[in-house]
Amino acid sequence: MGRAPCCDKMSVKRGPWSPEEDELLRSYVHNHGTGGNWIALPHKAGLNRCGKSCRLRWLNYLRPDIKHGGYTEQEDWIICSLYNSIGSRWSIIASKLPGRTDNDVKNYWNTKLKKKAIAMHQQQQQEYYHQQQQHSSGGRGRRGAAVVTPRAAAPRSQQCASSMQPSPASASDACSFGAMYPSPSMTLQAAAPVLARYDGTAPAPVPPPRAQQQASALAEFSPAPATAISGTWAGGLPLDDMFLPELLGDSEFPPGGDFFGTGFAPLLLQDRAAASLQELSACYFPNAQAEMWAAADHHLHVKAPPAGLCHSLT
DNA sequence: AACAGTTACAACCGCGGGTCG
DNA sequence: ACGACCCGCGGTTGTAACTGT
Structure with missing residues (x-):
């Protein structure tokens, strides 16, 4: 028996993030931090996303110190x-x-x-x-x-x-x-x-x-x-x-x-x-x-x- | 212009491990 | 010791953009 899913995949949005969602997540993390709990974060931030998805979006894309492309x-x-x-x-x-x-x-x-x-x-x-x-x-x-x-x-x-x-x-x-x-x-x-x-x-x-x-x-x-x-x-x-x-x-x-x-x-x-x-x-x-x-x-x-x-x- | 193939990248998935009650 | 919960990781997939025919 596999582990339980972290969220209800049918009720949360999936796929590409919109600029509005990015801004919601960015502003929430800026104001409150991640709180050490990504599962609860999307609800608090008003995002209809899986916590895992939020974490990934933040870590891989929205963090302010991220560099994209231009590898030396x-x-x-x-x-x-x-x-x-x-x-x-x-x-x-x-x-x-x-x-x-x-x-x-x-x-x-x-x-x-x-x-x-x-x-x-x-x-x-x-x-x-x-x-x-x-x-x-x-x-x-x-x-x-x-x-x-x-x-x-x-x-x-x-x-x-x-x-x-x-x-x-x-x-x-x-x-x-x-x-x-x-x-x-x-x-x-x-x-x-x-x-x-x-x-x-x-x-x-x-x-x-x-x-x-x-x-x-x-x-x-x-x-x-x-x-x-x-x-x-x-x-x-x-x-x-x-x-x-x-x-x-x-x-x-x-x-x-x-x-x-x-x-x-x-x-x-x-x-x-x-x-x-x-x-x-x-x-x-x-x-x-x-x-x-x-x-x-x-x-x-x-x-x-x-x-x-x-x-x-x- | 239309279509197919390729590339680049964002996002998802599932598992392993750590932590805590 | 055990199980539930959560995080982090690596592999894979989806898709937009680009290129070739």
């Missing part, structure tokens, strides 16, 4: 990185983006960012295959027997990306596990605006007019943006940092595949700055880190590194 490259990057690390925990992701709601971030990912990321990643795959074909025809592969075919050489996460599922952080398969890792090779230069936004010191971006948004969206999906290095996120972040993080080193991550011999070894964690950034990431997302290692332990029998990294950063 930094926000794109944060969303991709966090989705890669913790999956579809939109409330957590949204909490790192001032003025954004979980619903907004979720919709943005599902309708725009996911397609953008997949397209960019597929482009990178093609370039990688092209390079490998040149290598195999012109010289020896590493470890002698590295005859590279697209299928054999493709890291598991590439196979994941080509059929990207909504929740890569479910640790139920090797593909999603690989996609769960944070990006230790991210440069501080790329990270700076992200970290600034985390502590709330970065100025809020001014959303461009809708026409400009659409124009920039079109530009984003151009095959070869003139200002972006091929195979990178705008701003120079390597795509592998977002979609192939398991390639980045066997000293930092559980062993997850046999592709370290296919030319990705140079991408290993390189410097102390990147390591510090990883520590910082662990501070912001301690649970994600713990869940990752728990999954690693479960699937690959790998033990987590000692906890307590954050002290060096505080």
